[in-house]
Amino acid sequence: MLTWPAMAVLFVFAIFPLLIMFVDSFKSDSGAAGIVFTNYARFFSKSTYLKLTGRTVFNSVLVTVISLLISYPLAYIMAKKLKGMKNIIMVLIIIPFFTNQLVRVYSWLIFLQDGGILQSILNSVGLVHGSLGILYTKAAVIIGLVHAFFPYMVITIYMALERMDNSLIEASTCLGASTFTTFRKVIFPISMPGVISGIMIVFVPCLGTFVEPRILGGVNGTVIGTVIEDQFFEIYGWNFGAAIAFILLAMVLLSMAAISKWGKRYEE
Amino acid sequence: MSTVVLKGLVKKYGQNTVVKGIDLTAEDGKLVSILGPSGCGKTTTLRMIAGFEKTDGGEVYFDDKPMGKVPVNKRNIGMVFQSYALFPHMTVFDNIAYGLCQRKIKPDEINKRVEEIMKLVHMEEYSKRKPKELSGGQQQRVALARALVIKPDVLLLDECLSALDKKLRVEMQVELRRILEETGVTTFFVTHDQEEAMTLSDKIVVMNNGAIEQVGTPYEVYEKPNSRFVAGFLGKANFFEGKVTNVNSDEKYVVLENEKGTVAIPAEKAKIGENALYAVRPEKMRISKEPKTGALKGTIEHITYSGNISTCNINCGGESILCEVTNDMISERPQRGDKVFVTWDSASSVKIEV
Ligand SMILES: Nc1ncnc2c1ncn2[C@@H]1O[C@H](COP(=O)(O)OP(=O)(O)O)[C@@H](O)[C@H]1O
Ligand SMILES: [Mg+2]
Secondary structure (H helix, E strand, C coil), rough: CCCHHHHHHHHHHHHHHHHHHHHHCCCCCCCCCCCHHHHHHHHHHHHHHHHHHHHHHEEEEEEEEHHHHHHHHHHHHHHHHHHCCCHHHHHHHHHHHHHCHHHHHHHHHHHCCCCCHHHHHHHCCCCCCCCCCCCCCCCHHHHHHHHHHHHHHHHHHHHHHHHHHHHHHHHHHHHHCCCCCHHHHHHHHHHHHHHHHHHHHHHHHHHHCCHHHHHHHHHHCCCHHHHHHHHHHCCHHHHHHHHHHHHHHHHHHHHHHHHHHHCCCCCC | HHHHHHHEEEEEEECCCEEEEEEECCCCCCCCEECCCCCCHHHHHHHHHHHCCCCCCEEEEEEECCCCCCHHHHEEEEECCCCCCCCCCHHHHHHHHHHCCCCCCCCCHHHHHHHHHHHHHCHHCCCCCCHHHHHHHHHHHHHHHCCCCCCCCEEEEECCCCCCHHHHHHHHHHHHHHHHHHHHCCCEECCCHHHHHHHHHHEEEEEEEEEEEEEEHHHHHHCCCHHHHHHHHHCCEEEEEEEEEEEEEECEEEEEECCCCEEECCCCCCCCCCEEEEEEEEHHHHHEEECCCCCCEEEEEEEEECCCEEEEEEEEECCEEEEEEEECCCCHHHHHCCEEEEEHHHHHCCECCC
């Protein structure tokens, strides 16, 4: 009963605009009538766009991997080693969640820019002389994105580890396994569903971001997300923009399907 | 397999001493139950034997070898956890093989030993299943097999049957007894269930409040409790306490005087003038409608019928007595309000030092 109003709302606010966009993506930007495939053809025929796609995927993979390397140990320490400090650290990690995206990104801008805080610190300890030149590079984009997304991963992994019965670890130890073996054979595989949700929750939105790449990456930050934004707000190539947006959506859906298929193997 | 000796084991959590100097020996191949109320330190003691908890005093020995500096994974211990702690992502076979894989044993040998132990616990048909596809009792068997297959020096079981329902628990007790007899492993069995401890153990250690109250065979701790706590914790007991005012060693009764009045009970070994405490098990008592010498006269205030036995609360001039009678006759069942005479052998009155 209640599903009908819900479906109606979903249709009006989500599906319907998407449908309009979808139709738009088959219209010509030059105003020619009828259904055309030129927008899609243009994307796939130009190596620039394919390179950008590659870069977008590469960025997302890199951000996901770095997030995993940061999140797993953090989540592990919080779930299994800490007692009292746990909540404070959790709050600290979650703060980026509640910070306005622009505030967060501009803080990084101020922090990373030449003559900024990071430079003064590195200069004063003598690690770097002169300007940093890190802002408006790919590295700056990765830093910004990792900061934006890793908390999600900390939480999914933390929940998986927290749920895990500690006596499993003790059982493994009792049976003669070293700490490392216990981690490799018991803890990590059991936390795998959390790791995979974390990967999903970081990798997928990363594909579509444009704020961090634009502000922190400048000309070096161009990714699919920024191209779409440009098409809509700078160039007014709405139809081409819509086509790229649907290509991105296809990538998103494909990677979600792939990741959840992978996750199925670890489901209990 | 080893003889396990605990010498003066102490454990503190902050200011709180939860294990207060435990001395205990489990001879090679014997099953020792640690029995006591919840929170008395049973799990903590077991975890010190395993090495999960550092001791704050005393030492654990396996065959005279001090274990203090030996880490858990080098102690060669089999442990069955209350939650079973089976690895959810591994099959029954892999779970059981896990400990052997840590010991650099050849694959053929591992296969052989896992199959043997699966036969022993009657789980050979389930080797490909995941733990979640097994019933509680089956998980229990796998957990046991996993602990035993490594041929541990000592097997530690922490309330491992308490998650099962009553019928299955009784079945598993029998199974456990059989399996442990076949493997002959020295075992510590932690439980708060006195019946379970009685049926399984060679030796029962009754713990209370971090210390040992009594050590003995099931028979000894039940029939000859050395404290009010042990008598009360292992089954039910009637206590008679007071100053001894008269002793009749021919007819074997003792007269006690306390704030409720005087009472003469069948008992021995008392000296006039001392304060004495006797415990009498309810099933040792007999009731009859005819007067008997040395019997306590009373009225049945309450009666609980439970099939094979009836439990009567009898008021004998201020002393409330709990008495279990077998329902051996369909007629002549005692009724509430009946005036009865309660008696028992003087030897059934266990004198407890106070
Ligand atoms: N990690 C711990 N920190 C503080 N107190 C503990 C800890 N573990 C157990 N205790 C306390 O030690 C006492 C004995 O616990 P335990 O050995 O688990 O009892 P049992 O197994 O007999 O029920 C309890 O009072 C419990 O609260
Ligand atoms: Mg316990």
